[in-house]
Structures are given as structure tokens and as C-alpha cells.
Amino acid sequence: MINFGYTRVSTHKAAIDAVRKDSAAQWIAGGTNLVDLMKKGVTTPEKLIDINNLPLKDIRKEGNKLYIGALALNSEVAENELVRTQQPLLSQALQAGASQQIRNMATVGGNMMQRTRCPYFYNTDMPCNKREPGTGCGALKGFNRMHAIFGTSENCIAVHPSDMCIALIALDATVLVTGPKGDCRIPFQNFHRLPGDAPHKDNTLERGELITAIEIPDNPYQKHVHYLKVRDRSSYAFALVSVAAAVDLQGDKINDVRLGMGGVAHKPWRLTEAENFLKGKTATEATFRQAAELVMKNAKGYGHNNFKLKLAPNTLVEALKTATVKA
Structure with missing residues (x-):
């Protein structure tokens, strides 16, 4: 250092x-x-x-939205009564992330800004377009077990490591930002980037733009939610595949649904096609498997991570099964 x-x-x-x-x-x-x-x-x-002295730690209700300051600690957000009762999917995702000690230090804004855990990115002796543009992607033909199956490019197949962000993309959060040009609001879906030809750019922020908060709109997802994280060990490990599932059930019919997937792309991956398919359908395993097949149409494995081509749809089905039986 x-x-x-x-x-x-x-x-x-x-x-x-x-x-x-x-x-x-x-x-x-x-x-x-x-x-x-x-x-x-x-x-x-x-x-x-x-920046810890900035007044950005509040967690409060503002009209029909939940406001969470960028410097609120992950542990405090996960345990906050408003979050637990109104946005339980976010609480579950945060509790699945890292260790308790890290959650006691990590902030919401920092969680959003964290960088990939790709070993080629961390090893300065290896080629990595994220770390040093133009040097190549060591993972493409290297050991890529943890890597992406969606939204990849020849320049990068790294994955975004956050659990929190998978819940936030499913919950239609908005990122509040201030900077040299004033304040702006960024839909969470648009905050992180796919690698394309510029994998060194993780998000859409410009130099000097500071995350001040996130906002989550009110929704009907308080009962039938589940965050499922599949990992190599049950404590302090990054997701091989994770799914954030939030379902609005009327009897056994799916009135609405929100789905996010982690461990599979350079950014938190929203499963919009599966959501659209599931609306109005009966909540059955067969229906969930049909939705999972739609999700996997454009998936691509790179050798060591080919197992994700089966793990990802199975994880989605299991998350939906668990979410829809919760009361």
C-alpha cells in the first residue's frame, strides 16, 4: 500500500x-x-x-417512499423496523451479505460502489481490462467459475458482488445523487453498467458525483418475498447465484412479481421477461420452470462456470417456490 x-x-x-x-x-x-x-x-x-461526517445516515419514510441515506450502515438498514416491515426483501438480502463485522462497517453507498471480486482484477500480475484497460481479460480462457453468464463482452466477464443491490433492482429503487451539476435521480436499473467495451466503468456516475440516498417506492411485497443465495459455504462467501423474489399473490394467482438475480452479470440482473410471463399465472412449480427457461435464453457459459446454466434456473424456481408459500 x-x-x-x-x-x-x-x-x-x-x-x-x-x-x-x-x-x-x-x-x-x-x-x-x-x-x-x-x-x-x-x-x-x-x-x-x-465522508462519514456528512448527514447521510437517516432511514425514514417520505410520503410513499422509504428513504435510506447513503451512509447508513448495512447492519442498521437490515435491522431497521421500517425496512423489516415494509421492504423485507432488502433486509433479507443485507443479512445474507458478508459477515456481521463487515455489515457493521459497510455503508449503503459503499455497497453500491464495491468492485468485482474477480481474482484477475485483484492480481496485478494478470491481464484485466477493468483494472488496466487494453490488457485483455484473463478470465475469458482462465479459471472463470465465479463469472458471468449474462451481458458479457469479450472485454470482461466479471460479476457484480453485491447482495443488497439484487434486492434494490427488484424493488425499483432510485439512486439520489449530488454533484458539480446539481442533484439528479437515477433509476437503479440504470446505475450500474454492463462491460461492453469499457469494463473499467462500473456505473454511470461522473467524477465528483456523490450518492446521497436511495429511495424505494411503496409496494405490496411484504409477505411473499425471499432472497436465496447459493454459495460455496454458508458464511462470508459471495454468491454463485442468488435470486431476489417478491410476489404479490391473490389466492394462488400471481398479480405482480419482481425478480433480480446476482452472481451472473457485471451488474445486478433484472429478470423482466420472467416477470412479464408470470403475471396472471397460477403459482405452480411448472409455471416457475417455464419462466426460468425464458430467463436462460441468452445465457452463455465460459467453461468452468457452465454449471451456472443449470444452477441459475433452479435457484429461480426454488426462490419463487419459497416466496409463494410464505405467509
Whole structure:
């Protein structure tokens, strides 16, 4: 790790100005991902701007939306009564992520900004277009067991590692941002990027734009929800495949449904085609399997991760089965 400067700020303007004036500066909050990247030499900021004093920790109801500040801790959000009762899918996803110690440090904004755990990205001796554009993707013909099956390109097949974000994309969240050009709102679906020909860009933020909060609109998904995470071990492991399922049932009919999948793409993966197919259908395993077949039409394995071509649809079916029997 290189030597670096450190300073604290207490206002949005001071935080934004600090990174605009110094191209080698970077914000830090919980640091649960950033410090690891610095230790590995993947990221080498010369100055860290501590933003923990910014007033961005509230969790509150605003009209018909749940407002969650960007500096709210993952553990606090997961255990918050408003979240647990009104957006239980988010609470489940957060509780499935990382360890309790990390959840006690990690922030909502930091969770959204975390970078892939691809071993080629973390190993500075290996080629990686995300870390060093133009060097190639070591995972394409390397060991790619954890890698993507949707939305890939020849430049990158890495996956987004977050659990929280899979719930947020299913729940139609909105990201609140402030920056040099003022405030803006970004639908969560549009926040993260697919790799394309610029895999080093994880999201659509511009330099100096700061996440201030997320908002989740009211919805009918309080009873029939389930976050299913399939991983190599039951504690502190990233998803091989995960599914966030939220269903609005009327009897045994699916009135509406929201689905997100993790561990399969460079960004949280929304299963819109499956959602549209399931609306109005009877909640049966056969129906769920038909939806899963639709999901997998454009999936592509790269050798070591071919097992995901079976694991992904099976995980979706199991998540829907569990969600629809909950009361």
C-alpha cells in the first residue's frame, strides 16, 4: 500500500470540491472494499477524503417512499423496523451479505460502489481490462467459475458482488445523487453498467458525483418475498447465484412479481421477461420452470462456470417456490 494523505469533510460541497480539485483523491466511508483494493495495489489514491461526517445516515419514510441515506450502515438498514416491515426483501438480502463485522462497517453507498471480486482484477500480475484497460481479460480462457453468464463482452466477464443491490433492482429503487451539476435521480436499473467495451466503468456516475440516498417506492411485497443465495459455504462467501423474489399473490394467482438475480452479470440482473410471463399465472412449480427457461435464453457459459446454466434456473424456481408459500 502506498502512502496517502487523509482529511475529513462535513459538507457535500467540501466532499465534492475535494475530489474535483485532486484527481488522485478518493472518498472513503466504511472502507470495507477500498482498503482491500489499496492493500493489493489495485487502487492507489494519494488522498482519502473521509465522508462519514456528512448527514447521510437517516432511514425514514417520505410520503410513499422509504428513504435510506447513503451512509447508513448495512447492519442498521437490515435491522431497521421500517425496512423489516415494509421492504423485507432488502433486509433479507443485507443479512445474507458478508459477515456481521463487515455489515457493521459497510455503508449503503459503499455497497453500491464495491468492485468485482474477480481474482484477475485483484492480481496485478494478470491481464484485466477493468483494472488496466487494453490488457485483455484473463478470465475469458482462465479459471472463470465465479463469472458471468449474462451481458458479457469479450472485454470482461466479471460479476457484480453485491447482495443488497439484487434486492434494490427488484424493488425499483432510485439512486439520489449530488454533484458539480446539481442533484439528479437515477433509476437503479440504470446505475450500474454492463462491460461492453469499457469494463473499467462500473456505473454511470461522473467524477465528483456523490450518492446521497436511495429511495424505494411503496409496494405490496411484504409477505411473499425471499432472497436465496447459493454459495460455496454458508458464511462470508459471495454468491454463485442468488435470486431476489417478491410476489404479490391473490389466492394462488400471481398479480405482480419482481425478480433480480446476482452472481451472473457485471451488474445486478433484472429478470423482466420472467416477470412479464408470470403475471396472471397460477403459482405452480411448472409455471416457475417455464419462466426460468425464458430467463436462460441468452445465457452463455465460459467453461468452468457452465454449471451456472443449470444452477441459475433452479435457484429461480426454488426462490419463487419459497416466496409463494410464505405467509
